[in-house]
Every structure is written in structure tokens, then in C-alpha cells.
Amino acid sequence: MKIPTNSDVFKFYRYTPSVAACIIFIILFTITSTIHLYQLLRTRAWLLIPIVIGGFGEIIGFIIRIMSSKQAPDYTLELFIGQSSPTLLAPALFAATIYMCLGRIILATGGQNLSPISTKWLTKFFVAGDILGLAIQTAGAVIMPQGTLADYHMGSNIVIAGLAVLVFSFGIFMISELRILYISSALIFIRSIYRLAEYSEGNDGWLQRHEWTFYIFDAVLMWIVLVLFNLYHPSHAEALLKGGKYSEGISMRIVCNVSPHSGWNVEKG
DSSP states (O other): OBOOOOTTSOOSOSBOOOHHHHHHHHHHHHHHHHHHHHHHHHHOOGGGHHHHHHHHHHHHHHHHHHHHHTTTTSOOHHHHHHHHHHHHHHHHHHHHHHHHHHHHHHHHTTOGGGOSSOHHHHHHHHHHHHHHHHHHHHHHHHHTTSSSHHHHHHHHHHHHHHHHHHHHHHHHHTTSOOHHHHHHHHHHHHHHHHHHHHHHHOTTSHHHHOHHHHIIIIIHHHHHHHHHHHHTOTHHHHHHHHOGGGSTTEEEOOOSSOOTTOOSOEEEO
């Protein structure tokens, strides 16, 4: 059901949020995020903490989205910010995990000389860009729904700047990656482009009027990222770096040309 629109008036939604879609993605994100939490505690690969936080952040966002939908047509600012902020910011946490994983894998495989960026600065550089983009997006997300068109435009422009930083950082990062990191990065990159287009169009834009675009180009893609890391968990690289009992029985081999479905190529010694 569409809500009547007026391009001169800020509206929280240009449609009534679907409760059914929210429930589906709450279930999907709960399954994969719970598995991630179990994998994190079992392997103690603490570099994956951001992806776990991001996964549960998605769940919180969709729960609050249901609560916000129940208020139609008299939506409140608090619930609107509560549902939009987690889903807007969680992918930045997924990206931070990918950056840290690449650094660990390069060190674990002894491939420092093959990295276009020194491993000393690799993770720091990209995580710093990720944090900067995250901070800018957070500031914009808080300012944007204050109720006036001026507030919306100011907040929207700030969010666009934050997304642009994320897109730029990811664009550089995607030059050198490994299989699952490459796929995950591509999905986050597509999602960031979608968000950039969404906010660039403005509150009355086509993307903001069609809820399905949010699920196809954001929710589905971020769920796939989490599932990929469930299936191809990068904890082996962390275990090799820790050594001792963590790396017992594990040897890693570098394979240049393997089948496309391969993830982290680890074999038991």
C-alpha cells in the first residue's frame, strides 16, 4: 500500500513497510548470525566480532521496522531512526571484517611480497576509511529525519558523502582480493552503490517509493555475505597466526587456479 506523496514535504516512508518481509529477514539473519556467534566463540577468531555485531544489528533494524510499520500513517522519529540506522551501518562492519581477514590471510600464507599495499598499513588504511565512512553516515542518519526539508537535504548529503567514502575505499580494496572476500566485497559494493543512488535521488525518488529495491539490493545481499562467511569461515588463517594449539594439524596451501566454489583453501596435515 502506497502512502500519498508530496515532493515538498519530508515523509519517513513513501510506502507502508511490509511486516511479512521483515519477519522473513529477521529469521534469515537470526539463523546466520547465531551460527556466526557460535563459530566466533568456538574458534576465538576475534577479528570476526564486527560481522557478528553487524548481523545482530540487521536483526534489530528489522524488528524496529515492524514496530515502525505498526504506527502507519503516524510514524515517529525515534522508531524511524531506530530501524534505518542499523541496516544502513551494518555493512560497514562487514567490510571491516573483510579488510582484517585479507591482512591475516596474506600473513598466514607468506604472501606479503605479492600485496600491492604493505601489510603493515593494509588493514589500518582500509579500516580507517571504513570508520570514516561509518561516522559520516551515522551523522547524516541522525540529522536527516528531523522533520524539515532542509534537515533532510543536509542529512542526505552527509550520508551520500559517507557512502562515497565507503565506495571509494572498497573500489581500491577490490583490486586485490581472494575468492570469498572478492564475492563479499562485490556484494557490499553493489549495496553501497544502491544506497548512494537512493539518497542521491532524494526523499521523493523512485527507489524510496519502491520497498522491494531495499530488500533486493540491500537485505538479500547482506544476508548472502553473512552466509558466505558461515560456509567459508576464515578462522584458519587466524589459527595459523596464533600458532600453538590453535594451528595444530592445520596447514595452508596457496592455489592459484582452483574451482570457483573454493573458499579458504585449507587442508588438514
